Amino acid sequence: MQPGTTNKTHLTFWIQGACQAGLILLVALVPAVLSGWMHPRRPSWSQDQSRVPEVEWTTIQQLHSRVLLIDARGSAEFEREHIPGALWLGTRPGDEEMVAVARAWQPGTRLVVYCDNPRCDAAQAGALRLERELGLKDVAVLKGGWSAWTEAQKLHR
Amino acid sequence: MDRSTKAASLMTMIGRWILAGVFIYAGVVKAWDPAAFAKSIDSYRLLPYSSGVALALYLPWLEIAAGFGVLWHRVRLGALGSIFLLCLIFGSAIASAWIRDLDIGCGCFGGGAVGAAALRGSLLRSVMLGILAGALLWIEKPCGTKALPPDNGTLS
Numbered sequence: 481m482q483p484g485t486t487n488k489t490h491l492t493f494w495i496q497g498a499c500q501a502g503l504i505l506l507v508a509l510v511p512a513v514l515s516g517w518m519h520p521r522r523p524s525w526s527q528d529q530s531r532v533p534e535v536e537w538t539t540i541q542q543l544h545s546r547v548l549l550i551d552a553r554g555s556a557e558f559e560r561e562h563i564p565g566a567l568w569l570g571t572r573p574g575d576e577e578m579v580a581v582a583r584a585w586q587p588g589t590r591l592v593v594y595c596d597n598p599r600c601d602a603a604q605a606g607a608l609r610l611e612r613e614l615g616l617k618d619v620a621v622l623k624g625g626w627s628a629w630t631e632a633q634k635l636h637r
Numbered sequence: 638m639d640r641s642t643k644a645a646s647l648m649t650m651i652g653r654w655i656l657a658g659v660f661i662y663a664g665v666v667k668a669w670d671p672a673a674f675a676k677s678i679d680s681y682r683l684l685p686y687s688s689g690v691a692l693a694l695y696l697p698w699l700e701i702a703a704g705f706g707v708l709w710h711r712v713r714l715g716a717l718g719s720i721f722l723l724c725l726i727f728g729s730a731i732a733s734a735w736i737r738d739l740d741i742g743c744g745c746f747g748g749g750a751v752g753a754a755a756l757r758g759s760l761l762r763s764v765m766l767g768i769l770a771g772a773l774l775w776i777e778k779p780c781g782t783k784a785l786p787p788d789n790g791t792l793s
Binding site: 489498499500501502504505508515516519522599604605608 | 668669670671672673674675676680687690691693694695697698699701702703706711712713714715716718719737738739741777778779
C-alpha cells in the first residue's frame, strides 16, 4: 500500500469515527429532551428548590421551638460519638431509619440534619428525603456538620 | 483462522460486551432517577447547577447509546471514541473531588459509598474502562483490523 493511500485511509478512519460519534450524540439527545420534559423524577432547574437551608449551631441553641437532631453519618461514627439526643439516619437511610424519624417527630419540631463536615453531602440528601418522603416542612441542615458542633463545644469549655 | 487469531477475536468480543454492559447498566440506573444524578453532579462543585441538571438529563442516554453502539459495527468506532472520552472526563472529575477531599460518592451507578476510599475505587474503575476502550479503539484502526477476522458475536 502506498504511503499516501495509508494516510488517506487513516484520515477516512478518523472522519468516519467522528461522524459516528456525532450520530450517537444526536441520538442520545432525543430521550434526554423527553426525560427533561416528562420524567417523574426530573430534577428541578432551580437550585433553591433542591437544597435544604443551612442553620448555624448558635442559631439552633437560641431556638425556642423543639429541635430534633438527625445524624447522617455512618453507623460507626454515630456509635463512637454523636450530638446528645441525635437520632441516627445514616448516609443511605432505609425504611427503618425513616420510620424511626417519623415516630420521633412531633408537630412544631424542627429537624436539623448533620453529617461529618462542610464537604459532605449526606446531610442535604437525608434532609431532602425527609422533606419529600415524610412530608416534613421545617427541615434544615447544620452548617459545618459534626465538625462545627465539636468546635463550638471546645469554645464553650 | 489460527488459534492466536481466534483467541484475539474472542478477547475483543468479551471486551466489547464488558464495556457495553457496564455503560448500558450505568446509563439505565442514572436515567431512572435523574434528580438524584443531578445532586451527585452538583456535589462535585465543578459546574453551575443548571449545567449539572442538563448533564444529568443527557449523560445517562449518551452512555446507553454509546454502550449499544459498541455492539453494532456500523457505529462502533464512534461509540468507542465517545466512551474513551467519557472515561477521561469522569476520571478527571473524580480525581478533582479526591484531591479536594470532598466527602462524596462517585454517582456513577446511582447511590453508593462515599469518601476518599470510594472515590479512589471509582477512579481506578474509570481508568480501567478507559484503557479497555482505548485498546478496543486501537484494534479498530485500519492496520489493526488485518489481524482479526470479520465481526462475529455482535449486532450487525
